Amino acid sequence: MQATDIIDALTRALPGDPARFQALDTGDGTPTILVAPEALVEACRVLRDDPALGFVFLADILPIDFHPREPRFEVNYLLASLGVGGYGSTPKRLRLKVRVAGLDPRVPSVADVWPAANWAEREAYDFFGLQIDGHPDLRRLLMPDDWEGFPMRKDYPVQIKEAVKVRWPLQVSEEEFIANIEAARERARED
Numbered sequence: 001m002q003a004t005d006i007i008d009a010l011t012r013a014l015p016g017d018p019a020r021f022q023a024l025d026t027g028d029g030t031p032t033i034l035v036a037p038e039a040l041v042e043a044c045r046v047l048r049d050d051p052a053l054g055f056v057f058l059a060d061i062l063p064i065d066f067h068p069r070e071p072r073f074e075v076n077y078l079l080a081s082l083g084v085g086g087y088g089s090t091p092k093r094l095r096l097k098v099r100v101a102g103l104d105p106r107v108p109s110v111a112d113v114w115p116a117a118n119w120a121e122r123e124a125y126d127f128f129g130l131q132i133d134g135h136p137d138l139r140r141l142l143m144p145d146d147w148e149g150f151p152m153r154k155d156y157p158v159q160i161k162e163a164v165k166v167r168w169p170l171q172v173s174e175e176e177f178i179a180n181i182e183a184a185r186e187r188a189r190e191d
Helices: 003-011 039-048 115-127 174-190
Strands: 019-022 032-035 057-065 072-082 092-102 106-108 131-135
Touching: 003 019, 003 032, 032 039, 039 092, 039 106, 092 106, 092 115, 092 174, 115 131
Parallel strands: 032 092, 106 131
Antiparallel strands: 019 032, 057 072, 072 092
């Protein structure tokens, strides 16, 4: 099944402006569809529930920052049809892309469609600052709660001037650490 066949199924199930869905040629053989942000959740439900499609598995959500291009962000949803019923007897993949403006980066949550999206959407918020509308628990996931900024954005400062926060004492003194490094370098030269 090609991206155009999937778009036909989406437009049959979701009548309205057909420009909400566009087939993209990415050159890697994976059917890719560009979806308008406002149509994302409904399209995901159709992709999951339509027996002819059967994309029941969300593998990952991958945001990309194309700074300074506008729209700045592109969010990729990697889906799989496991080949059980509908869509043939072999597993298939699909990539959904949603383009998001840089000034107010927002996408709707698909965690109600695929519960596995919960973690990936929190990652997108934590690292890229994407606001996930309707997410059940949108908060920092891997960065400390008091961290400022979003480290995967291309305009994030590379040189961090904040002192490292250590919550436990160092195991060795600074002099011992330097001596250990010099000894390791000396051993490497001898080898």
